Amino acid sequence: MDAKHIEVGYDSVTRVRIGKGLPLVYIGGPCAIESRDHAFKMAEDIGRICEKLGVSWIYKSCYDKDCRSSPDSFHGMGLEEGLRVLADIRDAFGVPVVSDFSDSSWAAATGEVCDMVQVPAYLCRQTSILRAAAETKRPVHLKKGQFMSPWNMKNSIRKLEAFGCDRVLLADRGTFMGYNMLVNDMTCFPIMAQTGYPVCFDATHSIQMPTSMGNVSGGQREFIPYLVRAAVACGVDALFMETHDDPPSALSDPNTVLDIQYLENVLGQAKKVHEMRLEILDQFGEDNVHPAK
Amino acid sequence: MSTPQSKTLKVADVMLPVGRFPIVPPNMLLKEALEEMGKWRLGIVCVSADEKLSGIMTDGDIRRMLLEVQKPFSAFFSDDVIDHAIVSPVVTTDETLLLDAVNLMEKKEVWDLPVTGKNGALVGLLHLHPVVQTLLDSA
Numbered sequence: 468m469d470a471k472h473i474e475v476g477y478d479s480v481t482r483v484r485i486g487k488g489l490p491l492v493y494i495g496g497p498c499a500i501e502s503r504d505h506a507f508k509m510a511e512d513i514g515r516i517c518e519k520l521g522v523s524w525i526y527k528s529c530y531d532k533d534c535r536s537s538p539d540s541f542h543g544m545g546l547e548e549g550l551r552v553l554a555d556i557r558d559a560f561g562v563p564v565v566s567d568f569s570d571s572s573w574a575a576a577t578g579e580v581c582d583m584v585q586v587p588a589y590l591c592r593q594t595s596i597l598r599a600a601a602e603t604k605r606p607v608h609l610k611k612g613q614f615m616s617p618w619n620m621k622n623s624i625r626k627l628e629a630f631g632c633d634r635v636l637l638a639d640r641g642t643f644m645g646y647n648m649l650v651n652d653m654t655c656f657p658i659m660a661q662t663g664y665p666v667c668f669d670a671t672h673s674i675q676m677p678t679s680m681g682n683v684s685g686g687q688r689e690f691i692p693y694l695v696r697a698a699v700a701c702g703v704d705a706l707f708m709e710t711h712d713d714p715p716s717a718l719s720d721p722n723t724v725l726d727i728q729y730l731e732n733v734l735g736q737a738k739k740v741h742e743m744r745l746e747i748l749d750q751f752g753e754d755n756v757h758p759a760k
Numbered sequence: 761m762s763t764p765q766s767k768t769l770k771v772a773d774v775m776l777p778v779g780r781f782p783i784v785p786p787n788m789l790l791k792e793a794l795e796e797m798g799k800w801r802l803g804i805v806c807v808s809a810d811e812k813l814s815g816i817m818t819d820g821d822i823r824r825m826l827l828e829v830q831k832p833f834s835a836f837f838s839d840d841v842i843d844h845a846i847v848s849p850v851v852t853t854d855e856t857l858l859l860d861a862v863n864l865m866e867k868k869e870v871w872d873l874p875v876t877g878k879n880g881a882l883v884g885l886l887h888l889h890p891v892v893q894t895l896l897d898s899a
Contacts, residue, residue, distance in 0.1 A: 618838040621789075658835075759830045 468663035473606045473634040475525055475583045476563040483523045483563055485636055485665045485704050491741035492705040493517060493524040493734055494565060494608070494667065499719035500528045500544045503552050505712075509727070510556045513710065516731045522738055525583065526556055526564045527707070532719050533569035534589055537682040541718035546573055550580045557582070565608055571599035578603025588612045588640050588672075591623050601630035610638045610669065613677070617655035624662050637662065638707060639698075640669035647679040651694055653701040657754070660702070667705035668698035670733075675723045686723035688714075692733050699740040706737050766898045771861050772854035774894050775875045775884035781806065783882065786814050786842035793817070793841035802887055804872045807845045813874050813882040815845030851876050854883050858894075861886055 472486030485492045495513060500506050510526055517524040530549020532542055543549060553564045563582035568574050569590060577584050584603050588610035590596045600607045607627060611620050620637060627635055637659045641649030651673050656666050670691050679685040691708070699706065711717045711724040725733065748754075782805040784793045797805040803819040825844055829836050852861045852873040861873055865888065875884035 616832075616834060616838075618835040621838055759828070 494707040496528040574599035597626040601632035606634035617658040635664040638667040640672035665704035669707040769858040781885040791837035811881045815847040
């Protein structure tokens, strides 16, 4: 399958291209939009780091966290107000934005504002969600469900294509190993890349321990740099990491978001590993080990 | 068995026309292609895009694959059928003399020959059993 490149961004914002052989793209932000001021502060801080590193990026934050473990957890700013904040961040920083939606009735409004729409991993095989995502006509960031094999993601891809979508970014955010535990199978990247679409590693959700704290998800943030280096060396086109200036007070995913004080270090390493991988492939040729006969 | 009548028969006279054998698109999942193949009980499926022959897959091909494949069956079933098809099969044309086609089957040790028309389009499948029956009837 020929490798497809996707371009994220419309109107006045920076166009960000994601695909095989292109520079690594960063997708990140706080898990949830907590307040207008906080969202802007995070965009400013991330933008400064990405500019310093020379990394193209897409701002990600959610207006509704429908998958929280507890009914008492922060649910989000809400569709209208949240999208207003994202629209204003686009205008203020010229950066493309992405947000997910958990209800197909939110898709059109999300696609009106966002440069890319995201399908949550838990909902990655829901036909109504995939149809709604495709109908936005925006590129779709499709996360592999923690319960899905990478090869079975082809079914979700084909649903998107059947509904008219031809721009997809496929992400891995870990795979369930028993209860409350995720592991990363690095072979999922070449397997998902066989679809022809670019692939992304979601580092901060991969170190999540889903609902391990009873009614809250835990996480092992200390492993983020290790998994980032491994995934980028394996071969991804984009890196997704949620980040926060004060993780303990984060209103969503406090145990998994990367403290922004580490972002420059981790993203800088990822950029370097990605560039080295492209140099290595250039020197030694593309991976071409034939399957066993 | 080679009677005056049988000598003039052409492949077009005996082949199964389109609609009488399984044809699937190249990007059909292998599992779906196997199901389609099973419905027709011919032991072969033709893979075709835009009416052109892209490849074939037979019971024997699948039997050999089962001994070779190293990936989980769920991944194997999720592959596109074209990934496992024979993409340059021996073919014949509808205008070919039937006896020449049968000799080709004998030489290549195959039981089926996809049949292509003038423009290279897939127009039929020459399956050994109807051929034998026809030749027996004309003897």
